[in-house]
Amino acid sequence: MKPTRLFATAVALFVWAISTQAQILIGQTVGVTGAVAATVKESMTGAMLYIDAINAKGGVAGEKIEIVTLDDKFDPKLAAANARTLIEERHVLALFMSRGTPHTEGIIPILDQHGVPMIGPSTGAMTLHKPLRRHVFNVRATYQREAEKAIAHLASQGITRIAVIHVDDSFGADGLVGAQKGLATANLKPVAVAKFDRAKPDFSAIVPVMTKADAQAIVIIGSGTAVVDGIKAVKAVSAGTQFVTLSNNASGGFIKLLGGQARGVIVSQVLPQTFTYPIVKEATQLARARDIQDVSPAMLEGFATAKVLVEALRRGGAKPTRERLQSALENLNKFDLGGLEISYSTTDHTGLDFADLSIISVDGKFRR
Numbered sequence: 001m002k003p004t005r006l007f008a009t010a011v012a013l014f015v016w017a018i019s020t021q022a023q024i025l026i027g028q029t030v031g032v033t034g035a036v037a038a039t040v041k042e043s044m045t046g047a048m049l050y051i052d053a054i055n056a057k058g059g060v061a062g063e064k065i066e067i068v069t070l071d072d073k074f075d076p077k078l079a080a081a082n083a084r085t086l087i088e089e090r091h092v093l094a095l096f097m098s099r100g101t102p103h104t105e106g107i108i109p110i111l112d113q114h115g116v117p118m119i120g121p122s123t124g125a126m127t128l129h130k131p132l133r134r135h136v137f138n139v140r141a142t143y144q145r146e147a148e149k150a151i152a153h154l155a156s157q158g159i160t161r162i163a164v165i166h167v168d169d170s171f172g173a174d175g176l177v178g179a180q181k182g183l184a185t186a187n188l189k190p191v192a193v194a195k196f197d198r199a200k201p202d203f204s205a206i207v208p209v210m211t212k213a214d215a216q217a218i219v220i221i222g223s224g225t226a227v228v229d230g231i232k233a234v235k236a237v238s239a240g241t242q243f244v245t246l247s248n249n250a251s252g253g254f255i256k257l258l259g260g261q262a263r264g265v266i267v268s269q270v271l272p273q274t275f276t277y278p279i280v281k282e283a284t285q286l287a288r289a290r291d292i293q294d295v296s297p298a299m300l301e302g303f304a305t306a307k308v309l310v311e312a313l314r315r316g317g318a319k320p321t322r323e324r325l326q327s328a329l330e331n332l333n334k335f336d337l338g339g340l341e342i343s344y345s346t347t348d349h350t351g352l353d354f355a356d357l358s359i360i361s362v363d364g365k366f367r368r
Contacts, residue, residue: 023066024059024313024320027086029107030099030122031074035224038253039298040099043122044069046299047097049286050306060310061318068092072103074223079103083110094119094325097305099248100223101125101171104136111135117326119312120305120351122248124270125174129350137329137344138351139305143171143246144178145355146268147219150244151182153266153357154217159242163192163215165206165230167222172198175221175246191215201226203233210234210241217242224249228257235261242266250297255364262360269356271300272339273366279304279338297358297366304352307337 030040047067055064068090072079079098086092087110095111095118098104104121105128111118118136121128124143128136154162164179166172172195183190192213194206201222210218211234218241220230231243244266255262275281283295283303295303313320315328329349334341342351358366 024063025090025092026065026067026094026096026309027083027090027092028067028069028096028098029072029079029082029086029103030069030097032069032071034074035226036074036099036248037224038257039224039249039251042251042253042296042298043097043099043302045292046283046295046302047306048302049283049290049292049299050303050310053286054310060313063319065310065313067096074100074103076100076102076106080106080110083107087111087114087116092116093320093322094309096120096309097122097302099123101127101174102169104128105170108133108136115322115326117312117322117329119309119329122301122305123171124247125171126177127170127174132347132349134349135326137308137349139308139342140247140270140301140351141353141355142178143175143221143248144181145353146246146270147175147178147221148182148185149355150219150246150266150268150357151179151186151188154242154244155182155186155188159216160188161191161214161216162188163194163210163213163218164190165194165196165210165218165220165222167198167201167226168195169198171223172221175219179219179221196222196226196230198222198226201229203230206230207233207237211237215241217244219244221246224254225257228254231258231265232261244268247297247301250301250358250366252294252296252298252364255360255366258360262364263362265360267297267358267360267366269297269358269366270352270354271297271304272354272356273297273300273358273368277339279307279340282338294365304337304340308332308335308342311335
């Protein structure tokens with residue numbers, strides 16, 4: 001083969017190699033293992049339904065999206081370390097769907113240091129909304145909004161003896177504020193408030209407090225296996241108590257962990273569940289094409305967040321930078337997710353305000 005032909009072939013192979021490797025790296029630190037693993041798996045299944053569909057069509061501006069996920073085992077310190085690794089060593093364009101309030105709070109200084117946007121942290125903590133966190137773009141509603149709605153529902157049913165159990169961290173404190181607001185609006189006071197350790201939840205001392213308080217309903221604010229253990233512990237001695245928990249537990253995995261104790265538990269939601277919303281229909285169609293018959297609330301949250309990510313990447317143009325992606329997000333105005341509009345600006349990164357309630361039915365499904 002002549003040298004010129006060899007050179008041309010080499011160039012062609014090089015161009016082909018570059019084109020096949022073209023990708024947009026998005027980082028994620030999340031509890032792949034640990035207390036929230038079941039819900040994390042579902043939320044990322046939902047996110048990948050949309051991202052895989054976009055990649056199958058060529059990606060964004062010819063580049064496919066790759067999510068680089070590191071397991072933080074639901075440990076805030078490891079979450080911060082993972083974020084630094086993703087940003088400084090893997091050079092990701094943005095972070096995506098972190099999970100946990102103290103975990104996300106610990107990542108914020110790293111985002112600010114490097115000018116990296118975080119899209120759709122899977123937490124509704126008010127501290128991520130007010131004051132404005134420049135590099136955090138929320139998708140879902142706040143926990144306080146959820147807790148207020150849950151209390152309002154209980155009060156409308158004539159339930160007046162309401163207790164609160166919450167994890168002893170910033171997430172729990174935030175949810176407690178929402179519950180207290182809801183109680184105040186209903187002219188009620190909690191009959192009992194108790195907290196548990198996030199790392200080593202122990203309900204042995206809490207159960208007698210709840211029993212003595214004779215609570216008709218308990219709002220339990222925590223994550224995954226800890227909430228499951230708490231519900232089971234109280235139900236073992238007080239079968240008639242109504243339980244309410246927040247949307248961070250809105251997954252099929254949470255229902256499976258509850259087993260026979262799942263029926264009747266109320267779980268707040270931050271996205272709709274009916275086909276009257278095009279986003280639900282779209283996610284369901286993509287899921288069934290992959291032989292996934294039910295789209296859980298956790299999956300839908302991941303799906304919605306992925307739609308925000310992809311739209312921001314599109315508006316960021318070819319070869320987006322962190323700065324251009326930040327600007328694209330801050331100029332995202334009235335973007336239709338599918339029956340729900342989301343907007344951001346330089347002064348507002350709140351996202352959606354949708355909140356609703358569901359109850360776990362006898363067949364282990366979330367029903368309105």
